Amino acid sequence: MDAAVWSAFAISAQVAVGATLACAVPATLVGYWLARTRSAWRGVVDTCCALPLVLPPTAVGFLLLALLGVDGPLGRAGFDVLLTRGGAVVASAVMAFPLVVRGAKNAFESVEPRLERMGESLGMSRALVARSITLPLARRGLLAALVLGFGRALGEFGATLLVAGNLPGETQTMALLIWEDIQLGRDDRALTLVGLTAVLAFAVLFFADRLTRRHAEEAR
């Protein structure tokens, strides 16, 4: 494998890790809120969070361009990440966000809410209940959600291309390199990259599935 493949692999890994970390806290909070709230807004928020799953990635990328561009609200506020690796992280995080929210919501829903009430009845604050009861009991499900989000970010293409471009050594991920190789007729290297990404995707899904099963067994 040549240097371009290793470079794309390293950038993909960095972007996927960054995207997973970026969406971990907000997606966990939103997942918890969705699992516990009785608000009338629950359905609307749940649907909005799932939108990146069904919208074409190019549409999401276009919306991100509108937000992050020089005329966009975030661009004007000095958040300049277009055509950078940070932009790739942002695009991947947005695409991974729905999967992490879904997984987190399922993980929290599997934690018996009465255990939280019992913690409060024993004098614990809500923050202490969340830290010492809810999060530990949901941890495997949360980890599975983050692993799935990592996998989604690893394979992200459309939104990343629009926001971060395809700059070798800077924003060129494996997905983008496969696309470029096919465009330029470098089928052998494209096949190698496809094999590599398939192995990674299998490992991620297998790991996430094992975590989810163990979480379900614990919750029973």
Add this chain to the structure above:
Amino acid sequence: MKCRVRLPLADFAVDVDVETSARAVGVFGASGAGKTSLLECVAGWRRPASGRVEVNGRVLFDDAARVDVPRADRGVGYVPQDGLLFPHWTVERNLRAAARGRGVPEDALATAIEVLELAPLLARDVATCSGGERQRVALGRALASKPDVLLLDEPLGALDRPLRRRVLPYLVRATRAFDLPLLFVSHDATEVQAVCDHVVVLERGRVVAEGDPASVLGAAERAGTDFENLLSGTVRVGEDGCALELGGGVRVEVPARDAIDGAPGLYGLRADDVLLAREAPRGLSARNVLEAVVEALDADGQDVLATARLVGAGDPAEDVAGPNTDASQRAPRLRASLTAASVRELGIAAGARVFLVFKTQSCHRLG
């Protein structure tokens, strides 16, 4: 305890208004009568549509005054039917849960561990504990939180009958050791009588009876429970055996095993194990022959449940402790199961002087 609660449920509304100075209040009723919902209102797990909850002189909820004390500040020790132990913690960490929240002193924890005999379980994961052990841990956790009031929601309900029999003594001992105001939900009349000194009977969310457990929980509810008679008193261990002083000069011989001289004791006795004689029997192996006056005969088909007031040593029954005197109100009572034919042939009627006979081994220690 003052509890006025209105809480609409799917099929009916819990509409309760109870005010009592009793320390241990039982809430008795069939499944689905609204007992748990009432308890959850006191614990702050449910918000009543309206009402006022006052425990120990402290208002926990009052919709008119817009008072709704947060769960963490209510000072309740809650034991639900399933124990609700934290599954990812050991027994000891569960017991110390309140210390993380309220910072309770170690002595409450130490007392709970001692009274409930939890020391051998401390290092175990709760997943490895049996049903009875889990309930003891749940009770210990509630007591170790040094609550202002103890809420017990059918704490033995998830256990089978033999296991309930083994765990009930712990429950009785613990509630006595901590001497806390208590709200005890159960559909088992024996448990309510063992633990409570006042009972409220709920039916579809409404109070249908209230008062002293022995008188309120009638024969219908008592049928099918473990013991019709609960003997509560002070244990006296001597060279010639072990006795339970019931008060009013009445002593009952009980098994000596595990008995501690001077300790409070609670024993169960089945009505089927009590014989009834018109004259003082002689030459019997049974150690308990107690003089009594029949107060009531409740017929149920061919069976009759006789309730008799025991007469203490030197107490000439009718003359000194007549049916309406204070002494007679305080006198212990026993129930004996007879056939209608026996009642007829012996000529037993209310007011008749009789002798109640039962073996020492028929008394089963509950606490």
